[in-house]
Amino acid sequence: MRNGRNTWIVCRQHGVTLIEQIMVLALMATLTGIAIPPLRQLLSGNRLQVAQTDFIAALQHARETAATTGKPTLFCPTRDGRNCSNEWRWESGWLLGHNANRNNQPDQQPLYTGHGYTDQLIIHSSTGRRFVRFQPDGSASGSNLTLVFCQRSSPRNALNVVVSNSGRIRGAPASAAEAAGCAQME
Helix, strand or coil, rough: CCCCCCCCCCCCCCCCCCHHHHHHHHHHHHHHHHHHHHHHHHHHHHHHHHHHHHHHHHHHHHHHHHHCCCCCCCCCECCCCCCCCCHHHEECEEEEEEECCCCCCCCCCCEECCCCCCCCCEEEEECCCCEECCCCCECCCCCCCCEEEEECCCHHCCEEEEEECCCCEEEEEEEEEHHHHHHCCC
C-alpha cells in the first residue's frame, strides 16, 4: 500500500491461528479434568457442613423454645413432617414441637420441620436416643445424643453433633470408628 509520498506501508494482520486455538482448548480441557475431582470432594464436604449447621441451629432453637415457653420441646426425626418416626435415621427430616404429655410426639402441629437431605447423606443417632426433649430449664434429660453425618461416597469426612444432658450443643469431627460405622449403614 502506498501513502502520499511514494513509500510502502506494510499492514500485518494480527490474530490467532487454528493450531494455537486447539492448543488452548486442549490445555483448558486438561486443567478442567484435573480440577473436577477435588471440586467434587470440596462440595461433598460442604454438604456435610451445611447439614451439621442446620441441625445445630434447629437444636438451639428447640432449646430456646423450651426455655422461653416453659414447655418441654421435642426434637425428633420425621418422614411425614407431622409425627416423630421413632427411628435412628434422620436424613428424611426432623421436626420440633411441644411435648407436655411426654409421649414422644408433638402435642399439636409441629412448630417447625426440617427438610430431608440427598440420597448420599446419612444421618444417624447414637444408640439409645431417637429424639431430644429439652426441658424449660434448657437441659436435655436422658443420655447424651450424638448425631453422625457422613456420605456414602466419602465416609472418612464424617461430622458429629453432640447434645449433652445439660443441653449443650456442639459440632465436631467424627471419630474414625463413628465414620466407619456410618459408612456401613444403608
